[in-house]
Amino acid sequence: MKTKTAASTKAIMTEIVLPNDTNTLGNLMGGRLLHLMDICSAISAHRCSNRTVVTASVNNVSFSSPIKLGDIITVEAKVTRTFNSSMEVFIEVFVEDHRTGEKTLSNNAYYTFVAVDQIGTPIEVPDVVPETEEEQRQFDGALRRRQLSLILAGKMQPGDASELKAIFS
Numbered sequence: 001m002k003t004k005t006a007a008s009t010k011a012i013m014t015e016i017v018l019p020n021d022t023n024t025l026g027n028l029m030g031g032r033l034l035h036l037m038d039i040c041s042a043i044s045a046h047r048c049s050n051r052t053v054v055t056a057s058v059n060n061v062s063f064s065s066p067i068k069l070g071d072i073i074t075v076e077a078k079v080t081r082t083f084n085s086s087m088e089v090f091i092e093v094f095v096e097d098h099r100t101g102e103k104t105l106s107n108n109a110y111y112t113f114v115a116v117d118q119i120g121t122p123i124e125v126p127d128v129v130p131e132t133e134e135e136q137r138q139f140d141g142a143l144r145r146r147q148l149s150l151i152l153a154g155k156m157q158p159g160d161a162s163e164l165k166a167i168f169s
């Protein structure tokens, strides 16, 4: 199977926060942001696999500061590493303050997608080749994050997580 570069899987989405996206304080609702992150990262996983993809897991996401009505959100997603049928995607959310124009990194997350066929059975995906130092760092950490995610989902025994255990030994 042909390989893909991490850069070729990049997806970017830009949205403005509208009244229907906010709570009664005028702040973007967390679920709305998670939805945008899910869509953008699914596009990235699709670019990697050219297959139907489903979300298998979402890692810990924290919301450190409110995103206000009128702010402009940019979501950027890129596949860090693939395994057999699964792909880890790294997502960064940038917020542009609508009053000052200042752009800051709001939060980031890792999502895992699985490529499936027409009846939902997982299928093989191409390898992703890291090209930059940052892409290599993300690639190296992906196995550890996969093991943690599988343990939390009850799909792996902690004793089998060799890469994760190596951090503590």
Ligand SMILES: CC(C)(COP(=O)(O)OP(=O)(O)OC[C@H]1O[C@@H](n2cnc3c(N)ncnc32)[C@H](O)[C@@H]1OP(=O)(O)O)[C@@H](O)C(=O)NCCC(=O)NCCS
Binding pocket: 054, 055, 056, 057, 082, 083, 084, 085, 086, 087, 112, 114, 116, 120, 122, 146, 149, 150, 153, 155
């Ligand atoms: C994700 C899904 C396709 C996995 O199918 P499955 O029959 O459990 O298949 P497997 O156990 O063989 O797992 C397939 C791959 O998913 C990975 N995976 C499954 N659960 C995972 C999790 N919680 N975290 C990370 N990876 C996970 C496995 O490691 C495996 O990866 P690999 O093929 O690269 O080695 C299936 O559980 C599913 O369809 N879930 C619902 C997806 C969905 O609807 N998402 C939207 C939620 S509203």
